[in-house]
Amino acid sequence: MxxxxxxxxxxxxxxxxxxxxxxxxxxxxxxxxxxxxxxxxxxxxxxxxxxxxxxxxxxxxxxxxxxxxxTHSLKITVHKAEHLDDVEHLGKNDPYVQVTFDIKNKDSFQKTSVKKNAGKNAEWNETLSLENYIPGQHHTLYVEVLESDVGIDPPIGFAAIPLSQVTNAQGYVFRGLFNLYTPSGKEKGTVSLTLAAVQAGQAAPQGNHAEVKGLTQIESDHKHRIESLKRNEKVSDAATAAGILGGLFAAKAVYDSTQKKDVPKEL
CATH class of the missing domain: 2.20.25 (N-terminal domain of TfIIb)
Known part of the structure; x- marks a missing residue:
């Protein structure tokens, strides 16, 4: 029923x-x-x-x-992130935020827009929606901040948020400032979110809610996922670098061969 x-x-x-x-x-x-x-x-x-x-x-x-x-909807308003880890080596971070109930289902993530050249601080004020929210089954919200990049997007920070903070909040609305963790597990940076449980099909509640310090944690499966993303990003970078070097060597070989052809023969 x-x-x-x-x-x-x-x-x-x-x-x-x-x-x-x-x-x-x-x-x-x-x-x-x-x-x-x-x-x-x-x-x-x-x-x-x-x-x-x-x-x-x-x-x-x-x-x-x-x-x-x-079943309900969980509305996640992503306000901003601050003091993020700097993972961009040739400029500033281009971060975005994604959230899910199920880290094993890649299609379940909902994402914000990318903030180009935001660096360590970014502001979105965008609302994401996770449908079919069942409080008795969904106990955790997984939050990830990633760098938009060519190939694999490297992780900047992540956290698991207990949703009991929402179900125990007045009106089922909780605005919190949540700590983020680097892939190594170090606490670094924060993300400001408003979490609201609403009837399926309803919009997120309006109005200003006082921000309080929210509870976050690291779950082992989530950390393994982030570590895997980090490893894959390093492999991708190495492959890209190898491709560039290979291209340079190939270009040099072509150049050398043309130079030899252009040398006049001695009489």
């Missing part, structure tokens, strides 16, 4: 639906709205069976219920 209900804090509504006894058994339903263990609204369905003689419950324990699986 699926439902898409608005996020309403502290919702407590009970709506019993009772059917009168008939000659044949008749189910009796009771629908209850409340807050589940993930601090998000959900609903429960209870039912029993009435007969003219007595009421029977199925199962015998009347607390039988079905909990709806509710």
């Amino acid at each position: 699926r439902s898409s209900l608005p996020l309403v804090p502290n919702l407590r509504v009970y709506g019993p639906r009772t059917m009168p006894p008939l000659d044949s058994p008749m189910p009796q339903f009771s629908l209850a709205f409340g807050i589940n263990s993930s601090s998000m609204p959900s609903f429960f369905l209870f039912f029993s069976i009435n007969t003219p003689a007595q009421q029977h419950s199925f199962p015998p324990n009347p607390h039988f219920h079905l909990q709806a699986i509710m």
Whole structure:
């Protein structure tokens, strides 16, 4: 069973639906709205069976219920990043931010635009959206800041953000300043984000929210992914350098051969 209900804090509504006894058994339903263990609204369905003689419950324990699986959207507004690690050797960083619930699915990432020549500080104020957000299943938001480059984009910083900060926030909106980590695991730089859980299809909430220090962490699988990106970037750079050198040697060989052909023969 699926439902898409608005996020309403502290919702407590009970709506019993009772059917009168008939000659044949008749189910009796009771629908209850409340807050589940993930601090998000959900609903429960209870039912029993009435007969003219007595009421029977199925199962015998009347607390039988079905909990709806509710899907929402997580809106991520990327405000800015500061004090980033400098990974561009021939100029300034061209950073962008990407986010996902699933680092193993490369198609699940949502990305900001690239800020050309931003260097160590960049500002976006762009809102990304991750759909099918289920609080009971999605516990972590993975954030990566990368350098836009030819070939493989090298990582600048990364972090894993516990989403309990959102589900425990008033109105399910949390604005935080989050620490980033370099591929080696060193704390370096910050990213400012507003995270908001909304009903699927709704826009991100408007208004200014006070920024607080957010909690970030390093998860081993995420760190392995970042380290792999870093290794692949080094291999790509080496291949590019080898290609350039190979091209230079080839050009020199062609030049030398033409010079030899142009030398006049002695009589």
